[in-house]
Amino acid sequence: MREITYGEAGVEALREEMARDSSIVYIGQGIGPRGGNFRQTRGLWKEFGDHRLRDTGICELGETGVAIGAAMNGCRAVVDEVFLDFILEAMTQVIQQAATIHYLSNGKIKVPVVIRGAMGSVRNAGAQHAHSFYAWFAHTPGLQVVVPSTPRDCKGLFKTALRQETPVLFIEHKALYNTKGDVPPDEFLIPFGEASVRRTGSDVTVIAVGRMVHIALEAAATLDKEGISAEVIDPRTIVPLDTDAILKSVRKTGKLAVVDEAPAMCGFSGEILALASEQALDSLDVPPRRICALHAPNPFSPPLENQMLPTPSKVAQAIRQMVRS
């Protein structure tokens, strides 16, 4: 095996797909000579040039619409919002145009666009650079939502995203770009809608995506020393969602916790609880728990933000209570 970073894995996926498919155009801010704010396109500009790596001014609305339009006319387009936070400038294009065109055109127009952005809290960037919006997109029919947590998944899922015929939200986590992990050197793809069991266990099922997978795994390691066996499942794609994997685990453990960097209200965590209550209520021994961001904008000061976000100790504490209740 070979270790590379999450950021490098994304670059590798892009390089392979851009070489394979000459119709791919990549649009965004600072993604050309600079190689991306998060180094997420490092080296590609030299290789593929100005035409295929289109640096734009600061115009998320326009550049997102341009990517969607290019995808309607025979290109495969990636638009990089860089910070997912900035996609709000372009939401009308994502929700009103990208998500609807394939359906409304009776399937006649394909919209192979990947809308890429980095979510979540990193280094106390403050509220406007730390949002975790994936549930909004999952709520919109017509969009697929991918939230990779490891370098291997980042590469395999990105390559799959670049072969779809309808829009994909590819949502990386800012704090994961420099994390390392095993990535096979040979070409591989990871299909959408297949969860990954990150750790097997028997006492409780913990569901998490993105950086929260790592928080959940840390908590599970702590709990293991206390004799509590947690199973950590990473759905990897929220749309489509691997409901079978989640339900299977819940039926095995009888307990469900969801860790989410977004607030609980109307979110991903509530959706997982709803799934379990609708389809596996008889299996639940105790009420399920959600360990989510508190319902406040991300504060700047580190102690405040730490208080607001899920941490391994908060997750471990919640699970202890569930198991010992």
Added chain:
Amino acid sequence: MSYDTVLDRRTAHPFPKIPFNIEPHMQTATLSEMDVQLKLDLYRRMLKLRDFELKVQELYRAGSLPGFVHLYVGEEAVAVGVCANLTKEDLVYSTHRGHGHALAKGVPGRQVMAELWGKETGCCGGRGGSMHMFAPEYGFMGTNGIVGGGIPLATGAALAAQLRNSGQVVVCFFGDGAVNSGSFHESLNMAAVWHLPVVFACENNLYATEMAFRRATKNTSIASRAAAYAMPALEASGCDVQETYRVSREAIERARNGNGPTLIEFKTYRFLGHHEGDPGTEYRTKEEVESWKSRCAIQALRQKVLTSEEASQQDFDRIQRETDSWLEDAVQFARSSPDPDPSTVLQFS
């Protein structure tokens, strides 16, 4: 032209002098410059759009058509003049007032009418309706329920045309209501800097729903805004299909030759309300409406051709009969078509 005069008559608000250079375009064609067959063809196309919309109005008022419709009556010379210069492979992005654009681009009347009826045989199988009508097989890339929503999309389609070297030109229709939006600014800026093969065809009908353009903006010359993007601009009267044809031809050729985008301001007017149900008289004077109706491009062309004796009344009667029969066929087709099967609701979702 009397466009300024119409405004000036309503208020003392001065029409601003344009501070930028607008490219002079060819003068309105003299009758001898344009072949009579082309004139009759343009006439036939305009008449189809007009009669189609009046039929839609009738059917809508009778309760036959669901949803909402925004009719194109009065603006026919724009869609027809522009689209007569396009190939089937060229693309058109349209607006909420888009039935005329669809027909002008070649989408069959049957499919447009059936879509307005929500029928399975509509160009989108009834999934889209008036404001979400797509027919890519005719290069028609969608009406759009969001004002300005199509401008970035058209710009992107032009980027794809450039990257693929497809030879396509993309035309983006939008109204004066769209030009104060961020979509307009961001898209024109990108189209200019990348020299994209796109024509921004602004149908300035003076009102964004009920908001008079001169109340919405200080600079009421839309063409002058192109200077902000170092983009050439043209103006044309929407009352003269020969002019819309010639002016758009210049812009389309520029795009096709790789010389980048053009902004065209078509000075036009909708004879009816914003949507069917809006009388359109609360924010417009009767005199203003009548003055525009009196300069109807369809009547004007017929009068010109008859006066010059290039064609006879019999020719126009024949065109009317053909149009009637075409329209009747479209209505019959749509009326008798099946509804979509409800069990297919999740198909393509």
